[in-house]
Amino acid sequence: MKPYVLLNSAMTVDGKIATNNSSMKISGKNDLIRVHTLRKEYDGIMVGINTVLIDNPKLTIHKINCKKSENPTRIIVDSSARIPLDSKVLNDDAKTIVIVSSKANKASVELLKEKCNVIICGSKQVNLKLALDKLYSLGIKSILLEGGSTLNFSMFKEKLIDEVSICIGSKILGGYDSKTFVDGEGFDKNDCINLKIKKVEKIDDDILLKYDVIY
Ligand SMILES: NC(=O)C1=CN([C@@H]2O[C@H](COP(=O)(O)OP(=O)(O)OC[C@H]3O[C@@H](n4cnc5c(N)ncnc54)[C@H](OP(=O)(O)O)[C@@H]3O)[C@@H](O)[C@H]2O)C=CC1
Numbered sequence: 001m002k003p004y005v006l007l008n009s010a011m012t013v014d015g016k017i018a019t020n021n022s023s024m025k026i027s028g029k030n031d032l033i034r035v036h037t038l039r040k041e042y043d044g045i046m047v048g049i050n051t052v053l054i055d056n057p058k059l060t061i062h063k064i065n066c067k068k069s070e071n072p073t074r075i076i077v078d079s080s081a082r083i084p085l086d087s088k089v090l091n092d093d094a095k096t097i098v099i100v101s102s103k104a105n106k107a108s109v110e111l112l113k114e115k116c117n118v119i120i121c122g123s124k125q126v127n128l129k130l131a132l133d134k135l136y137s138l139g140i141k142s143i144l145l146e147g148g149s150t151l152n153f154s155m156f157k158e159k160l161i162d163e164v165s166i167c168i169g170s171k172i173l174g175g176y177d178s179k180t181f182v183d184g185e186g187f188d189k190n191d192c193i194n195l196k197i198k199k200v201e202k203i204d205d206d207i208l209l210k211y212d213v214i215y
Pocket residue numbers: 008009010011016017018019020021022023024026047048049050051052054055077078079080082125126127128146147148149150151152154155179183
């Protein structure tokens with residue numbers, strides 16, 4: 001069994017979710033309140049290690065009222081256990097699970113275990129199917145996937161995403177190296193992911209699109 005997965009992101013009108021090496025606010029205040037309300041509904045929030053290294057996010061519910069106990073479990077996909085021990089996601093505001101592969105340095109994993117729960121899935125990069133299976137057995141029945149673009153691609157490739165919500169901020173970023181909503185090696189034109197639109201909503205100067213994923 002796998003947890004239900006909603007991929008939520010914000011992108012510019014030209015499809016970028018960030019520049020190539022820094023984070024930026026793309027959607028407005030009310031969209032961020034929507035995201036934090038969503039966080040409250042999910043058992044886990046998942047991101048790739050580059051998002052932690054670049055953004056140093058909190059991944060807690062901090063834009064709306066919330067008790068500490070209501071924070072979802074933060075899940076970081078980090079094959080080599082590169083996560084810095086002073087990352088905000090390793091503070092005690094919420095539980096954290098770091099998913100590594102068996103190639104991760106054993107000493108780094110031992111140090112990490114003092115800060116959070118560590119699970120090992122896969123031999124090179126994290127085996128995402130196995131990881132979601134393990135997370136389900138640990139009681140994580142729903143996951144809010146919050147990027148970045150490399151993890152988004154792999155999660156689509158493994159057919160692990162059930163639903164997508166993408167907020168289009170009224171901005172243009174451009175740039176050959178800016179991250180797009182989904183990067184990775186890309187799909188062949190015959191294998192592209194098909195979506196079914198569920199809702200279109202205007203939130204201030206942003207547009208929120210909601211889709212089901214059709215595999
Ligand atoms: N606007 C928005 O909504 C959001 C924007 N962002 C932006 O996205 C950017 C980061 O995106 P990106 O650089 O693509 O990195 P990701 O956050 O997607 O992290 C990717 C890394 O995850 C690790 N990983 C482990 N296993 C897997 C696997 N099976 N498949 C894929 N990745 C795996 C890899 O590192 P390793 O092999 O070392 O484990 C990989 O390089 C940041 O600039 C951030 O600001 C991020 C989230 C939301």
